Structures are given as C-alpha cells and as structure tokens.
Amino acid sequence: MDRVIRIGLLGCGTVGAGVVTILDREADDLAARTGARLQVTRVAVRDTTIDRGLPLPAEVFTDDPMAVVEADDVDLVVEVIGGRDLAGTLVRRALELGKPVVTANKELIAHEGPELAEAARAGGVDLAYEAAVAGAIPIIKPLKESLAGDRVTRVVGILNGTTNYILTRMTEEGAAYADVLSEAQALGFAEADPTSDVGGHDAASKAAIIASLAFDTTVHAADVFREGIEQVSATDIEVASRLGYVIKLLGIASEIDDEVAVRVHPTFLPKAHPLAGVRESFNAVYVEAEAAGELMFYGRGAGGMPTGSAIVGDVIDVARNLLQQAPGPFPSSHRRKRLRPIEDLQTQYYVLLDVEDEPGVLAEVARTFGDHTVSIAQVWQEGSGDTAQLVLITHRAREGDLRTCVDALEASSAVRKVTSVLRVESEVWE
Amino acid sequence: MDRVIRIGLLGCGTVGAGVVTILDREADDLAARTGARLQVTRVAVRDTTIDRGLPLPAEVFTDDPMAVVEADDVDLVVEVIGGRDLAGTLVRRALELGKPVVTANKELIAHEGPELAEAARAGGVDLAYEAAVAGAIPIIKPLKESLAGDRVTRVVGILNGTTNYILTRMTEEGAAYADVLSEAQALGFAEADPTSDVGGHDAASKAAIIASLAFDTTVHAADVFREGIEQVSATDIEVASRLGYVIKLLGIASEIDDEVAVRVHPTFLPKAHPLAGVRESFNAVYVEAEAAGELMFYGRGAGGMPTGSAIVGDVIDVARNLLQQAPGPFPSSHRRKRLRPIEDLQTQYYVLLDVEDEPGVLAEVARTFGDHTVSIAQVWQEGSGDTAQLVLITHRAREGDLRTCVDALEASSAVRKVTSVLRVESEVWE
Numbered sequence: 001m002d003r004v005i006r007i008g009l010l011g012c013g014t015v016g017a018g019v020v021t022i023l024d025r026e027a028d029d030l031a032a033r034t035g036a037r038l039q040v041t042r043v044a045v046r047d048t049t050i051d052r053g054l055p056l057p058a059e060v061f062t063d064d065p066m067a068v069v070e071a072d073d074v075d076l077v078v079e080v081i082g083g084r085d086l087a088g089t090l091v092r093r094a095l096e097l098g099k100p101v102v103t104a105n106k107e108l109i110a111h112e113g114p115e116l117a118e119a120a121r122a123g124g125v126d127l128a129y130e131a132a133v134a135g136a137i138p139i140i141k142p143l144k145e146s147l148a149g150d151r152v153t154r155v156v157g158i159l160n161g162t163t164n165y166i167l168t169r170m171t172e173e174g175a176a177y178a179d180v181l182s183e184a185q186a187l188g189f190a191e192a193d194p195t196s197d198v199g200g201h202d203a204a205s206k207a208a209i210i211a212s213l214a215f216d217t218t219v220h221a222a223d224v225f226r227e228g229i230e231q232v233s234a235t236d237i238e239v240a241s242r243l244g245y246v247i248k249l250l251g252i253a254s255e256i257d258d259e260v261a262v263r264v265h266p267t268f269l270p271k272a273h274p275l276a277g278v279r280e281s282f283n284a285v286y287v288e289a290e291a292a293g294e295l296m297f298y299g300r301g302a303g304g305m306p307t308g309s310a311i312v313g314d315v316i317d318v319a320r321n322l323l324q325q326a327p328g329p330f331p332s333s334h335r336r337k338r339l340r341p342i343e344d345l346q347t348q349y350y351v352l353l354d355v356e357d358e359p360g361v362l363a364e365v366a367r368t369f370g371d372h373t374v375s376i377a378q379v380w381q382e383g384s385g386d387t388a389q390l391v392l393i394t395h396r397a398r399e400g401d402l403r404t405c406v407d408a409l410e411a412s413s414a415v416r417k418v419t420s421v422l423r424v425e426s427e428v429w430e
Numbered sequence: 431m432d433r434v435i436r437i438g439l440l441g442c443g444t445v446g447a448g449v450v451t452i453l454d455r456e457a458d459d460l461a462a463r464t465g466a467r468l469q470v471t472r473v474a475v476r477d478t479t480i481d482r483g484l485p486l487p488a489e490v491f492t493d494d495p496m497a498v499v500e501a502d503d504v505d506l507v508v509e510v511i512g513g514r515d516l517a518g519t520l521v522r523r524a525l526e527l528g529k530p531v532v533t534a535n536k537e538l539i540a541h542e543g544p545e546l547a548e549a550a551r552a553g554g555v556d557l558a559y560e561a562a563v564a565g566a567i568p569i570i571k572p573l574k575e576s577l578a579g580d581r582v583t584r585v586v587g588i589l590n591g592t593t594n595y596i597l598t599r600m601t602e603e604g605a606a607y608a609d610v611l612s613e614a615q616a617l618g619f620a621e622a623d624p625t626s627d628v629g630g631h632d633a634a635s636k637a638a639i640i641a642s643l644a645f646d647t648t649v650h651a652a653d654v655f656r657e658g659i660e661q662v663s664a665t666d667i668e669v670a671s672r673l674g675y676v677i678k679l680l681g682i683a684s685e686i687d688d689e690v691a692v693r694v695h696p697t698f699l700p701k702a703h704p705l706a707g708v709r710e711s712f713n714a715v716y717v718e719a720e721a722a723g724e725l726m727f728y729g730r731g732a733g734g735m736p737t738g739s740a741i742v743g744d745v746i747d748v749a750r751n752l753l754q755q756a757p758g759p760f761p762s763s764h765r766r767k768r769l770r771p772i773e774d775l776q777t778q779y780y781v782l783l784d785v786e787d788e789p790g791v792l793a794e795v796a797r798t799f800g801d802h803t804v805s806i807a808q809v810w811q812e813g814s815g816d817t818a819q820l821v822l823i824t825h826r827a828r829e830g831d832l833r834t835c836v837d838a839l840e841a842s843s844a845v846r847k848v849t850s851v852l853r854v855e856s857e858v859w860e
Contacts, residue, residue, distance in 0.1 A: 022579055022721055029646075032762060033578050130576065136722035138568070138576035146560065146568035148463050149452055149742030216459075274728060277707050282724075291452055291739035292566035292729065294712075298704060299725035309721035312579030316759075324756035329746075332462060 003036035005319045008074035008099075009043045010065050010090055011081035015104055015131075016043070017054060018308025019078060023315075024055045030312075034319045042068040044081075069094045076318060078311060079103040084111060091116060095123045100322060102314040104131035104307055110205030110221035113212060117331050126327045128314035133206045134159060134283040136306030137299040138313070143213040143287070144331055151290040152214040154254040156425075159206040159264075161281035161301040162190045162197035163229050163249040167237075167266075168279045171246055176234050189281060199228035200249060200264040207251030210285070211262045215255050217337040219262055224251075225342040227265035236352065236420050239391055240268050243378075245424070246276045252425075259340040268350055268424035343400035348377065348424035350393055353409065354416040355381075357388035364414040365390060372405035373397070393424060433466035435749045438504035438529075439473045440495050440520055441511035445534055445561075446473070447484060448738025449508060453745075454485045460742075464749045472498040474511075499524045506748060508741060509533040514541060521546060525553045530752060532744040534561035534737055540635030540651035543642060547761050556757045558744035563636045564589060564713040566736030567729040568743070573643040573717070574761055580719040582644040584684040586855075589636040589694075591711035591731040592620045592627035593659050593679040597667075597696075598709045601676055606664050619711060629658035630679060630694040637681030640715070641692045645685050647767040649692055654681075655772040657695035666782065666850050669821055670698050673808075675854070676706045682855075689770040698780055698854035773830035778807065778854035780823055783839065784846040785811075787818035794844040795820060802835035803827070823854060 007023070009016055023030065023038055031037045040056060044065035062068060069077055069090050077094040079101060081087045087108050094101050095116070103109065109116070109129045120127035130140045134157070143152070158164050162184065169180045181198070184190035196202045204224040211219040229249050240247050245268040253262045269276050274296050278284040283301030288294055300306040321327045355361050362381065369376055375395040382389045394402070402421070409415045437453070439446055453460065453468055461467045470486060474495035492498060499507055499520050507524040509531060511517045517538050524531050525546070533539065539546070539559045550557035560570045564587070573582070588594050592614065599610040611628070614620035626632045634654040641649040659679050670677050675698040683692045699706050704726050708714040713731030718724055730736040751757045785791050792811065799806050799822070808823040824832070832851075839845045 018721065026579055026581065030579055033759060136719075137725060138572040141571065141576055142568040145747060146571055146743040147739065148746045149456055149460055150739040151456065274707070277704070289566075289739065291448065291735040291742075293733070293736050295567060295727075295729035297725075297727055300723040303723070305721040306723050309577065309580040309719065312721075313576040316578045317575060320759060321756075324754070324758075326751075326754035326756035328754075329463060329750060 003323065005034070005036045005038050005322060006041040006073050006075045007038060007315070008068040008071060008077045009040055010068060010077065010079045012043050012045045012052060013080065014304035015307045015311070016080045017052060018304035019080070019311050020054045020056060022308050022312045030316065034316055035323055036319060038315065038319060041073045042071050044068045065090055066093065069099070070097065075099060075322060076315065077101045078315065079105055080311070081105070082107065084108050088112060092119060095119045095125060095127065098123050098125055100126040100318045100327065102128045102311055102318055104129070104311055106132040106202070106205045106209065110208040113209060114218040121330045124327055126318045126321055128318050129209070130314050131307045131310035133209050134285055134297070135299065135301040135303060136309050137283060137285065137297045137301065139210070139285045139297050140213065142297065143210065144329065147287070147289055147292060148329070150292050152287060153290060154252070154288045155210050155214050155285060156275060157207065157210065157251045157285040158248055158275055158278050158283055159203040159251045159301070160197055160249060161283060162194065163203070164278065164283070165189050165281045166198070167229060167232070167247055167249065170232070170234060170237050171241070174234055174238065177230065177232060198230055200226045203249060203251050203264045207253055207262050207264050210251070211253035211260060213331055214253060215260050215337055216332045216335040217260055219260065219339070223262060223339050225263040225265070229266050231420070232266050233420065236422060239350070239352065243393070244271055245269055246271055247422070248275060250275070255337065256340060258337065260337040261340040261345060263342060263345070266422055268422060270426060343398070343403070345399040346396050347399070348394055348396055348426055349402050350420065350422045350424050351406070351418065352420035353390040353392070354419055355388050355390050356414055356416065357384050361414040362390070364412060365409065368408050368412060369394070369405055372401050372408065374401055374405045389419070433753065435464070435466045435468050435752060436471040436503050436505045437468060437745070438498040438501060438507050439470055440498060440507065440509045440517070442473050442475045442482060443510065444734035445737045445741070446510045447482060448734035449510070449741050450484045450486060452738050452742045460746065464746055465753055466749060468745065468749060471503045472501050474498045495520055496523065499529070500527065505529060505752060506745065507531045508745065509535055510741070511535070512537065514538050518542060522549060525549045525555060525557065528553050528555050530556040530748045530757065532558045532741055532748055534559070534741055536562040536632070536635045536639065540638040543639060544648040551760045554757055556748045556751055558748050559639070560744050561737045561740035563639050564715055564727070565729065565731040565733060566739050567713060567715065567727050567731065569640070569715045569727050570643065572727065573640065574759060577717070577719055577722060578759070580721045582717060582719045584682070584718040585640050585644050585715060586705060587637065587640065587681045587715040588678055588705055588708050588713055589633040589681045589715070589731070590627055590679060591713055592624065593633070594708065594713070595619050595711040596628070597659060597662070597677055597679065600662070600664060600667050601671070604664055604668065607660065607662060628660055630656045633679060633681045633694045637683055637692050637694050640681070641683035641690060643761055644683060645690050645767055646762045646765040647690055649690065649769070653692060653769050655693040655695070659696050661850070662696050663850065666852060669780070669782065673823070674701055675699055676701055677852070678705060680705070685767065686770060688767065690767040691770040691775060693772060693775070696852055698852060700856060773828070773833070775829040776826050777829070778824055778826055778856055779832050780850065780852045780854050781836070781848065782850040783820040783822070784849055785818050785820050786844055786846065787814050791844040792820070794842060795839065798838050798842055799824070799835055802831050802838065804831055804835045819849070
C-alpha cells in the first residue's frame with residue numbers, strides 16, 4: 001500500500017485538533033479501510049507560533065489558507081474555519097480545482113449549500129458536511145442515502161445543545177430563563193453573546209440543511225421561520241408540564257400539499273414523544289417517512305471530538321471516492337418545492353393572558369377568538385384581583401388567523417397583556 | 431438516461447412486496463438518484479399462481495430461484511427468502527457470478543456473514559444487509575461508514591420488537607408473561623411458535639452482526655451468550671420498578687481489554703437511560719464510541735414497508751457502485767478479537783430468593799455470598815411465614831463467581847428456591 005491521500009486542514013481550533021488527533025490515533029485502521037494513508041500535509045491557522053501539542057511537524061502550519069487549498073500536495077480539503085466569507089471563498093476554490101471538501105460549517109452550507117453542491121457536481125468531486133448538523137449524529141448520510149428510496153414526510157429536531165440545556169434546567173429546577181442562561185455562560189455551555197443559540201439562528205441553519213436533503217429541494221437559512229427561547233417563562237414551562245407537555249426548541253420541516261414548511265420555535269411537545277426525553281445538551285432528530293415509519297437519531301450535537309468523529313467519517317467516504325474516481329452520491333434538489341408561508345401553518349396554540357378579574361372578561365376573550373375563527377380547546381383562569389391569568393389552548397388554527405386574533409386581544413379592554421403565545425404540537429402533527 | 435439495472439427478487443412475501451411497491455412508486459426519483467432505472471425483471475416465488483396485486487407482469491414470476499440468480503437479465507439480486515440453506519446457496523452463487531446482493535436475512539448473515547463478506551470481496555461486488563438488523567433503522571451504515579474513523583467501545587440494543595412489546599405490556603399493566611404472550615399471539619405481534627423471539631435467538635443473531643461490524647472482527651450467532659425472557663416474572667418487573675429500573679431484553683456487545691463480549695439477556699436498566707423509554711415493538715441501538723460519545727438510533731424493527739425501505743436504500747448504494755464499477759466499502763474483520771467467555775463477565779446481579787422465615791437465614795445467605803466473593807449492595811426481606819422473599823442486588827461481581835454462589839444458595843437449607851437471577855446494568859457499564 002503506497003497510496004497517500006494528502007489532507008489540507010483549514011482551521012485548527014477544538015474541532016480541527018480533534019480531527020488531527022483521530023487521524024493520528026486511528027492511522028493504521030483508516031489506511032486499512034480506505035486503501036490509502038491519510039496524511040495531514042498542510043494546516044492553515046491564524047497564529048503559527050502557538051504550540052498546539054499535535055502530532056504534526058511545525059512546517060505544515062501556515063497562516064495562508066488559500067495556499068493550503070491550492071497546494072500541489074493537498075488532495076482533499078477539510079474546512080473548520082467557520083463563518084461565511086473566507087470559508088466560502090476557500091471551499092469554492094477547492095471545488096473549482098477538483099479537490100473534494102469536508103466541512104463542519106453549518107452557516108456556510110445553510111446559506112449556500114445548494115450552490116456549493118452544484119459547484120461540487122460540476123467539479124466532479126464530493127462536498128461532505130455530516131459534521132455541520134448535530135455533531136456526531138449521523139443524519140446527513142441517512143437522509144441522503146439510507147432513506148433515498150423512501151419519501152420523508154416530516155423531520156423534527158432538537159438541533160441546538162445550548163438551548164436544550166437551558167430548557168432542561170428550567171424544566172427540572174423551575175428556574176427562570178435569565179438565571180439559567182447566566183449559569184450556562186459561567187459553565188461555558190453558552191457563549192458570552194448567546195444570540196445565535198438562544199435566538200434560534202443556529203437551529204434554523206441546521207433545519208435548512210435538513211429540509212433541503214429531506215425534501216430534495218432548496219431551502220436557505222433565510223427561508224426558515226424562526227423564534228428563539230428568550231421569551232419562554234417559568235410559568236409557560238409549569239403550565240406545559242401540568243398539561244402533559246415539555247417545552248423544546250424544535251426545528252420542524254414538513255411537506256404539505258407539495259409545499260415545504262420549515263420553522264424553528266419553542267414548542268409544547270407531549271411528554272410521551274421520543275424527543276421529549278432528550279435532556280441536557282444532547283441533540284436528536286426525529287424523522288417520519290412513508291415506508292420506514294418513525295426513526296430517531298440521538299447523540300452529542302457539538303464538541304471537538306464528536307464533531308471530529310463525524311468529519312473523519314466523511315473523510316473516509318471522500319477518500320475512497322477519490323481513489324476510485326467515483327464521487328457521489330450528490331444531493332438532489334430536483335423536486336424544487338414551493339415554501340409555505342408561516343401564515344398558512346396550521347397548528348395548536350397556547351395563549352397566556354393577563355386579564356382584568358371582572359365579570360364578562362372570559363366572554364369577551366372567547367368572543368375575540370371566535371371572531372377570528374380560532375376555536376378554543378381548553379381554558380382556565382388562575383389567581384384573582386391583580387394577578388388574574390387566563391390560560392387557553394386552541395384547536396388547530398391557521399397561524400395568520402391566530403396572529404390577527406392576538407392583535408385583537410392586545411387591543412381589547414378586557415386584556416391587560418398577552419403574556420405568551422407558543423405553538424403546541426399534539427398527536428396530530430402537521 | 432438509457433441505463434437499466436435489472437433486479438432479481440428472491441421471495442415475495444410482505445417484505446418482497448414492500449420492495450416492489452417502493453421501487454414502483456419512487457421509480458423516477460430512484461432513476462434520478464442512481465443514474466439508471468431500477469427494474470424488477472425476475473421474481474422467484476414458491477407459488478406462481480397467486481395474484482399478488484403487484485405492478486409486475488405475470489411472466490417475471492418463476493418458482494426456480496437459482497434460475498433468477500443465474501439469469502442473463504439479472505444484474506443485482508435481492509434476497510428476502512430467509513433461512514440459511516437455500517438462501518445461502520443462492521447468495522453464494524450470486525456473489526460467485528459477480529452479482530451484488532442485498533439481503534434482509536439476519537439468520538444467514540449472523541451465521542455466515544464474515545464468510546459471505548469475503549466471498550463478496552473476492553467477487554468484487556457488494557453484499558449489503560442494512561435490513562437484517564433493526565428493520566428500517568440505519569445502523570449497519572453508521573457502524574460501517576460514519577463511525578469508521580472512530581473506535582466503538584460498546585453497543586447496546588433493543589433488537590427484538592416482540593419481546594419489547596411483551597415486556598412493555600408487563601411493565602405498564604403488571605400483567606404476567608404468559609397472559610401477555612397469548613394476547614400478543616392473538617394480535618399477530620408474536621408467532622404461534624415464539625421461541626426465536628422470546629428465547630433471544632433473533633436478538634442474538636442481530637447482536638452478532640452488530641458486534642462483527644462494531645469491532646471489526648468475526649462474531650457468529652453461536653458465539654453470543656443468550657438468555658430469553660420466558661422466566662421474567664411480574665415480581666421481577668415490580669421489584670425493578672421500585673428500585674428505579676425497567677427490565678429490557680438487551681443485546682450488549684463490548685470490547686474489554688482487547689476481547690469482545692457479546693450477550694443477550696433480560697437486564698435491569700436504569701429508567702433514565704435513553705433505551706429505557708423505548709416502548710412497544712420499537713427497536714433502538716445505543717452506541718458508545720471514543721470520539722463520538724453516546725449515540726442512539728431508534729425506529730421500527732420489522733414490517734414489510736420499514737424493511738422494504740432499508741432494502742431499497744441498500745439497492746441504491748449497490749446500484750450506484752455497480753454503475754461506477756466501484757464496490758465497497760467492504761466490512762473489515764482485520765482486528766480478529768478473542769471472545770470473552772461469559773464466566774469472565776463483570777456486572778451487577780439481582781437475586782430473588784424464597785427463604786425460610788426464621789432466625790439466622792439472612793446471616794447464612796449473606797455468608798454464602800461472601801464465601802463466593804460476591805458483595806451485596808442492597809438487600810431486603812418481604813412477606814413472612816410461607817411467603818418470605820429475599821431481594822438482593824450485588825455489587826459488580828464475576829459471572830463465574832455468581833454462578834457458583836447460586837449453586838451454593840440452591841443447596842442451602844435456608845433457601846427454598848432461587849426464584850430469579852438477572853443482570854443489572856447500572857451507571858458503571860462494562
């Protein structure tokens with residue numbers, strides 16, 4: 001066995017170091033599997049003076065990432081820089097040069113995935129990104145390959161570990177959002193600027209990637225309806241629990257009447273659902289397919305070694321394809337589905353109102369719902385005097401109708417404040 | 431696109447009909463993905479006179495399966511006959527002829543998998559069997575490909591839907607084994623002769639297949655230590671529940687000190703473990719890997735359409751490889767691990783004893799455990815007079831020591847009967 005696949009690594013933070021570690025530790029095994037030794041020949045880093053304690057000679061490090069992509073002694077590019085601009089330029093250049101790319105860059109793939117996939121197809125090389133969604137959990141390959149002969153109808157995922165950690169602590173300790181977020185930041189489970197996580201941006205990127213593959217269509221991150229968990233209160237969680245639900249930040253992608261709907265928002269999920277038991281910072285993806293039925297994939301969504309494991313899995317595939325000159329399979333976007341606007345969503349809603357505690361209030365609230373063709377499934381009032389609260393769960397209603405109903409409630413003299421509005425996914429899923 | 435891959439189907443029961451249905455329904459989509467139309471040209475059945483209501487012309491059916499394998503107009507063989515003798519002969523012949531094989535035959539793969547894989551490698555063609563383990567759940571491909579660069583340390587699976595259904599009903603209704611089995615048979619969830627399921631034979635076959643792939647070694651079905659659920663009583667389940675456990679029939683494959691241990695038996699599993707929530711006839715496979723950490727795969731373990739979905743996923747892979755003349759990846763058994771005998775297993779045990787209700791009994795029982803270097807973690811006595819029962823949970827002990835301890839207990843005058851002995855998997859997994 002004389003063959004060597006020479007790897008150019010772009011970025012060498014936690015994930016890049018994980019990749020180098022695994023490639024070194026499993027070198028003989030990987031050579032046996034791929035038919036070639038996998039050797040990291042160049043590594044682009046911002047600061048070449050740091051000793052990273054990795055089993056690589058000092059001369060492989062450079063601060064010029066484009067030189068790595070273009071180097072004659074690089075056959076395969078692994079991109080773990082992250083972000084869109086520089087990473088996008090480098091990935092496009094590699095594909096143009098006919099060099100396959102393995103990336104963990106969810107932001108890049110979520111925004112430009114279909115275009116990059118097309119560039120890869122044109123270049124006759126692979127673009128692999130298992131690590132971009134849900135870390136170590138194999139979900140891209142099952143969607144792209146195992147379920148390729150089936151018809152996926154819905155994918156529901158817990159796609160962000162930070163928010164799942166926060167919601168788990170809130171649920172299990174009755175704690176307030178702000179307190180748990182501070183604690184998570186102190187422990188390093190949440191970033192100093194947590195917007196990307198708690199605002200649902202990270203989950204929306206992953207939902208776009210999943211929806212594109214699941215429905216063979218083109219969904220960009222900007223197409224995903226998105227709400228974060230910042231407004232979820234201890235009261236919401238307590239009400240949910242009393243009704244038999246947990247609140248999870250879900251990414252939901254579904255195909256309805258030949259349209260695709262993709263959304264990320266905090267959701268009332270029945271406690272008996274397999275996703276409801278996914279605690280702490282774990283991720284999970286639940287898939288419904290016509291023939292396969294219900295499937296779930298569960299694991300670590302982040303971390304240097306889990307993400308490194310997913311990258312090395314991709315590197316093996318890509319290296320084999322390179323040796324056999326047989327790239328693919330390429331993702332397919334041939335079905336080009338129309339995106340369903342969020343206003344046309346049909347689901348159930350939980351509405352929490354601060355109301356005046358006086359006769360006729362319930363009647364007026366009920367009339368307002370009826371006027372907007374939103375039917376009430378459950379209602380009860382709590383507290384009295386200054387703290388009267390009305391909890392309502394609706395039957396399935398159109399999001400557009402619910403929104404105008406909420407506007408009318410806010411304008412109503414009987415309602416002091418619409419405190420919470422959250423979507424409820426019961427047994428009838430849409 | 432003129433290319434056609436011609437499929438010979440061996441067997442056309444529920445699963446075979448599922449395959450034909452999916453191939454027909456998704457024909458255009460499959461052609462777009464593979465680059466060739468997938469056409470079923472020959473089908474071997476026992477009785478060619480039955481109208482199966484499938485979208486196939488009558489002349490494709492024959493009662494000569496070898497003629498299908500050898501036919502000039504068959505490029506790829508799908509085997510869903512089941513059993514070892516005939517199926518084995520047909521699969522070997524196909525591989526010898528350089529025709530790739532997709533099979534759902536767990537029994538065949540569990541007994542002859544490594545040898546058949548070698549025949550496939552020699553023939554330069556693929557042998558794919560995703561459908562042989564856990565139906566629609568992609569587990570073979572993740573182990574063989576996604577985790578190929580990682581090091582799997584343990585795989586734990588709920589691999590048989592019938593026994594999981596029975597244990598779920600026993601747990602949730604407090605019902606007796608025999609009653610639930612009769613009910614399951616009446617509902618068609620259990621076979622008239624349930625031995626293969628309740629005796630753990632089916633799960634042991636799947637555990638052997640999983641262990642071979644997870645540890646790159648050769649494990650045959652006969653190498654798997656096996657106990658069924660026939661002896662699990664309502665009392666065992668109730669005691670387990672009180673202690674925070676559920677009883678599941680688990681297949682457990684682990685690598686310890688360069689040896690591989692594979693076993694199937696009813697197990698006390700902590701209620702908080704992700705596998706504990708897998709109810710009814712669902713299957714799930716839990717994987718621990720060095721870099722990836724914990725992963726779980728969940729879904730339907732059986733049924734015509736779920737199994738058909740897994741087969742078609744394999745057919746797509748194999749068809750692509752056939753078109754590109756690039757078979758593989760082949761499973762690797764290059765690590766050839768020694769099998770650890772069950773006597774060397776170290777785990778915790780639950781022991782239920784019928785004892786005489788008189789002074790000195792507990793002391794004698796405790797001394798017997800101590801004499802065999804089995805340390806007791808928890809003990810209590812229930813009932814009195816004729817019905818006194820002693821419940822014991824041990825610390826981790828060697829299986830060989832526990833067995834001689836149980837023999838001594840049975841010979842002891844203080845013990846009327848050793849009612850139950852079950853293994854307990856707590857937080858410290860081995």
